[in-house]
Amino acid sequence: xxxxxxxxxxxxxxxxxxxxxxxxxxxxxxxxxxxxxxxxxxxxxxxxxxxxxxxxxxxxxxxxxxxxxxxxxxxxxxxxxxxxxxxxxxxxxxxxxxxxxxxxxxxxxxxxxxxxxxxxxxxxxxxxxxxxxxxxxxxxxxxxxxxxxxxxxxxxxxxxxxxxxxxxxxxxxxxxxxxxxxxxxxxxxxxxxxxxxxxxxxxxxxxxxxxxxxxxxxxxxxxxxxxxxxxxxxxxxxxxxxxxxxxxxxxxxxxxxxxxxxxx
Amino acid sequence: xxxxxxxxxxxxxxxxxxxxxxxxxxxxxxxxxxxxxxxxxxxxxxxxxxxxxxxxxxxxxxxxxxxxxxxxxxxxxxxxxxxxxxxxxxxxxxxxxxxxxxxxxxxxxxxxxxxxxxxxxxxxxxxxxxxxxxxxxxxxxxxxxxxxxxxxxxxxxxxxxxxxxxxxxxxxxxxxxxxxxxxxxxxxxxxxxxxxxxxxxxxxxxxxxxxxxxxxxxxxxxxxxxxxxxxxxxxxxxxxxxxxxxxx
Ligand SMILES: Nc1ncnc2c1ncn2[C@@H]1O[C@H](COP(=O)(O)OP(=O)(O)O)[C@@H](O)[C@H]1O
Ligand SMILES: [Mg+2]
Numbered sequence: 001x002x003x004x005x006x007x008x009x010x011x012x013x014x015x016x017x018x019x020x021x022x023x024x025x026x027x028x029x030x031x032x033x034x035x036x037x038x039x040x041x042x043x044x045x046x047x048x049x050x051x052x053x054x055x056x057x058x059x060x061x062x063x064x065x066x067x068x069x070x071x072x073x074x075x076x077x078x079x080x081x082x083x084x085x086x087x088x089x090x091x092x093x094x095x096x097x098x099x100x101x102x103x104x105x106x107x108x109x110x111x112x113x114x115x116x117x118x119x120x121x122x123x124x125x126x127x128x129x130x131x132x133x134x135x136x137x138x139x140x141x142x143x144x145x146x147x148x149x150x151x152x153x154x155x156x157x158x159x160x161x162x163x164x165x166x167x168x169x170x171x172x173x174x175x176x177x178x179x180x181x182x183x184x185x186x187x188x189x190x191x192x193x194x195x196x197x198x199x200x201x202x203x204x205x206x207x208x209x210x211x212x213x214x215x216x217x218x219x220x221x222x223x224x225x226x227x228x229x230x231x232x233x234x235x236x237x238x239x240x241x242x243x244x245x246x247x248x249x250x251x252x253x254x255x256x257x258x259x260x261x262x263x264x
Numbered sequence: 265x266x267x268x269x270x271x272x273x274x275x276x277x278x279x280x281x282x283x284x285x286x287x288x289x290x291x292x293x294x295x296x297x298x299x300x301x302x303x304x305x306x307x308x309x310x311x312x313x314x315x316x317x318x319x320x321x322x323x324x325x326x327x328x329x330x331x332x333x334x335x336x337x338x339x340x341x342x343x344x345x346x347x348x349x350x351x352x353x354x355x356x357x358x359x360x361x362x363x364x365x366x367x368x369x370x371x372x373x374x375x376x377x378x379x380x381x382x383x384x385x386x387x388x389x390x391x392x393x394x395x396x397x398x399x400x401x402x403x404x405x406x407x408x409x410x411x412x413x414x415x416x417x418x419x420x421x422x423x424x425x426x427x428x429x430x431x432x433x434x435x436x437x438x439x440x441x442x443x444x445x446x447x448x449x450x451x452x453x454x455x456x457x458x459x460x461x462x463x464x465x466x467x468x469x470x471x472x473x474x475x476x477x478x479x480x481x482x483x484x485x486x487x488x489x490x491x492x493x494x495x496x497x498x499x500x501x502x503x504x505x506x507x508x509x510x511x512x
Contacts, residue, residue, distance in 0.1 A: 161345055161347065161349045162351065164318070164343075164349075165349055166366075167321075167323050168321040168343040168420075169341070169366050169414075171366050175366055179351075179365070179366075183353040184351075184353070186353075260352050260353045260395075260396070261352070
């Protein structure tokens, strides 16, 4: 008789292992970057080392200038998300509920998808000025479509049997909305929101690069013109963290709100 | 015992509009239901059983004919669907108390009542489970509990055990029969199983292939409470044969 060793699986240990792997990979990447920038002979102006970027970051934090730009970009992104998501959700719900409305709006909806927002961003900045408003608008537009589509698909996917159930119990329209349609459409809706949140950061930066007074996109322009390459990198990293942060918030919301779903 | 029927259906027909002159689903259906009756419609698939229940639940209007409820007001309905139709984002407890929530009952009372229903259908310990973690039989028991919790006047069951394996299904017959006796409900159930209809019903109405028409009205005079072995008695066999002949 042969005896197999008993294998004990520790999920938390496996998780910790994966975490280590990730940190290791990041560390190695930074190391490669540092080594390349120091030994390759590439101008600091072209490729500053991570340490140079880090010390520029610390300076910018200490003199406080970084926070103003982060604040402006974050406000544009969040306001754009609020406006875009609100409009897209209301319109998406109405379209999902009414085939007639869908027919009326579909040419515009298709067109709104076909126009690359990035291409009309210069126009929007021209029309609405260098202030935050034009960026909020760009963010809202860029967020609008994925959220709209996912709202429509999510509401249309609600099984008819749930409507039968609610009708047999004499539920009101509002009860059907809050107890069936919203929870049933939520997974698909949040998928759209997750995409929208990262797109929104892109929208804000594009707007700021075209013409702005403040913001991380503006900071990139200012630093570039002043040959302050480490600062350009600082701004780029801030944008990455901003996008990751928003993505993370939505992902956390998904995890919390969609606990009922099959573990993936 | 003669009581006033709580439901009278007269000359009910349903035609679904389609491209070639309409699909005739139900034809000239008439019957009466008295309080605490357990009525079974037996018919092959496509005979309009689901359509009939949808009409009784007023999810659908008949093309012609009339449906009269006692006191001329639509009764409270509890419905169990072919698929358990549980909301996957609600726990067992929250699924069961849905009808009370819709009535605006207060949360504490709703939970107490839901707990009673959970006891009744034997799902103690599963209050906080998600529907995804339930077996088919457990899910249908949750659906039955949900259909009973608001104390409906009329229980409509659409092949509630159709998706279960034979052993679980027979166990569910016993459960349903017990619950029906404990709760004293009026039940209309549709099924395509002869054994199921005889085991549970006071009266079996056989529907024909489309368009569904009542072909036989059979009184089931088997004694209650019915035990599992009643299915091996000669009388049960005789009734089953009658139903089988009517179906073909
Ligand atoms: N909403 C509907 N529109 C068109 N045809 C329908 C509709 N509902 C059911 N039918 C048709 O009516 C017939 C009876 O259906 P159904 O009542 O579901 O039968 P059963 O439940 O006995 O299997 C079927 O041929 C079905 O395709
Ligand atoms: Mg059916």
